[in-house]
Amino acid sequence: MRILVVDDEVVSRKKMMKSVSELGVCEGVQNGSAALSAVRTALEEWKLYDLITLDISMPDISGTEVLTQIRILEAERGLDDEERATILMVTSHSDIETVKACVGKCDGYVIKPFNKEVIMEKLKKTGFLR
Secondary structure (H helix, E strand, O other): OOEEEOOOOOHHHHHHHHHHHHHEEEEEEEHHHHHHHHHHHHHHHHOOOOOOEEOOOOOOOHHHHHOOOOOHHHHHHHOOOOOOEEEEEOOOOOOOOHOOOOOOOOEEEEOOOOOHHHHHOOOOOOOOOO
């Protein structure tokens, strides 16, 4: 299983990587541009990410825009629902508008601060874990 953790905050990125590392091989990137580059490469090499955790607030490209671009890239590659990545949005913003912007494109969201148990429970709710 391949996992991509996207967060501009080093502590949050490392915490998330530690939380999900037992599920598979984890790669961490610090911004939206790096995330899109990693996803493009994965799609080109057909080494798809199974799970992507994506911070909403990033300095270069917002997480919501990165989410939209990832779904476009997956559609252009012809991925079906089973092949496309499970994406969890991660935010310190509990406002409903931020979450609404992701509905229909992401599979769930986590509000910071989080712990491993919260992440695993969210992944069970998405059907990613059984």
